[in-house]
Amino acid sequence: MESAVAPAASSVREPVLSLKGVSKGFGAVRALTDIDLDIHAGEVVAIVGDNGAGKSTLVKILAGVHPQDSGTITFDGQVVSIPTPTASRALGIATVFQDLALCDNLDVVSNLFLGREITHGTLDEEEMEQRAWSLLRQLSAKIPSVRIAVASLSGGQRQTVAIARSLIGEPSVVILDEPTAALGVAQTAEVLNLIERLRERGLGVLIISHNMADVQAVADRVVVLRLGRNNGDFHVADVSYEEIISAITGATDNVVTRRASAHAVAAAADAHGTAPDVAAPAPGRADVTEPVPDNATGADNPDDGSKEIR
Ligand SMILES: Nc1ncnc2c1ncn2[C@@H]1O[C@H](COP(=O)(O)OP(=O)(O)OP(=O)(O)O)[C@@H](O)[C@H]1O
Numbered sequence: 001m002e003s004a005v006a007p008a009a010s011s012v013r014e015p016v017l018s019l020k021g022v023s024k025g026f027g028a029v030r031a032l033t034d035i036d037l038d039i040h041a042g043e044v045v046a047i048v049g050d051n052g053a054g055k056s057t058l059v060k061i062l063a064g065v066h067p068q069d070s071g072t073i074t075f076d077g078q079v080v081s082i083p084t085p086t087a088s089r090a091l092g093i094a095t096v097f098q099d100l101a102l103c104d105n106l107d108v109v110s111n112l113f114l115g116r117e118i119t120h121g122t123l124d125e126e127e128m129e130q131r132a133w134s135l136l137r138q139l140s141a142k143i144p145s146v147r148i149a150v151a152s153l154s155g156g157q158r159q160t161v162a163i164a165r166s167l168i169g170e171p172s173v174v175i176l177d178e179p180t181a182a183l184g185v186a187q188t189a190e191v192l193n194l195i196e197r198l199r200e201r202g203l204g205v206l207i208i209s210h211n212m213a214d215v216q217a218v219a220d221r222v223v224v225l226r227l228g229r230n231n232g233d234f235h236v237a238d239v240s241y242e243e244i245i246s247a248i249t250g251a252t253d254n255v256v257t258r259r260a261s262a263h264a265v266a267a268a269a270d271a272h273g274t275a276p277d278v279a280a281p282a283p284g285r286a287d288v289t290e291p292v293p294d295n296a297t298g299a300d301n302p303d304d305g306s307k308e309i310r
Pocket residue numbers: 026029030031049050051052053054055056057058
């Protein structure tokens with residue numbers, strides 16, 4: 001299976017990777033049901049969701065660890081199957097798992113080229129070293145030496161090496177599972193910078209994260225999974241922290257549901273050219289613009305409750 005035939009150029013921006021109706025079960029457990037997901041070139045998409053929501057299962061399907069039971073995956077406009085990790089890499093999907101899978105006793109160069117060594121009769125250490133530096137420079141990575149054992153690097157530097165290694169195969173999509181989970185503040189900032197470099201290079205980036213600050217700092221879109229189903233797909237610029245959390249937890253009366261019913265009412269009003277009427281099935285919901293302070297802490301009135309807040 002050689003590289004895909006380029007589809008006819010079109011002015012519509014096609015996603016580089018697209019999932020439609022993807023489902024996966026493990027015995028009686030429905031891990032994923034009817035998942036839709038699009039990732040475009042030069043876009044960072046964050047997947048968020050509670051424990052057990054199906055995030056890792058989704059990553060594993062794309063990485064060729066588990067096949068999906070149903071639904072289609074389209075890559076560069078072609079419907080594909082991803083039966084093995086090798087098939088995933090061959091398509092141009094690079095996955096950095098949370099454990100990073102680095103060899104601690106080997107140096108940075110050896111880790112970067114592990115399994116893809118450059119040889120001209122013998123190992124071409126010099127060329128590999130030069131390419132390692134060039135790649136790390138492009139990523140503005142702060143690694144003291146490429147001949148240092150990976151064991152002596154910080155968590156952020158190790159994440160950087162793992163991400164750099166994923167780029168050796170020149171992928172078009174990079175998947176990062178919890179890239180900042182184990183990192184301190186400065187190292188997290190470094191990894192977020194690195195993700196921005198990936199976007200600048202025109203890669204599609206999928207990150208799994210539990211950290212909303214990271215998601216809001218780096219992602220263009222955030223896709224929420226809940227109990228194995230899509231439960232929201234937002235442009236990060238248009239969504240608040242509270243809305244994302246509501247979608248994750250599935251609160252039934254929250255800003256998301258209120259926005260949705262407001263849109264439905266507005267759409268019905270548009271369709272009839274009238275003001276909203278009986279189409280509004282939301283007794284008691286006077287309006288959807290309930291103010292939520294930017295720095296809301298959840299405490300309405302920390303005092304004795306007798307003061308009236310205006
Ligand atoms: N190999 C497996 N065999 C059986 N059940 C599995 C397997 N992998 C995942 N599951 C189940 O599928 C569901 C989704 O799990 P998944 O690991 O994808 O969730 P997650 O969103 O990654 O959660 P977390 O945030 O805890 O990592 C869970 O109910 C889980 O128990």
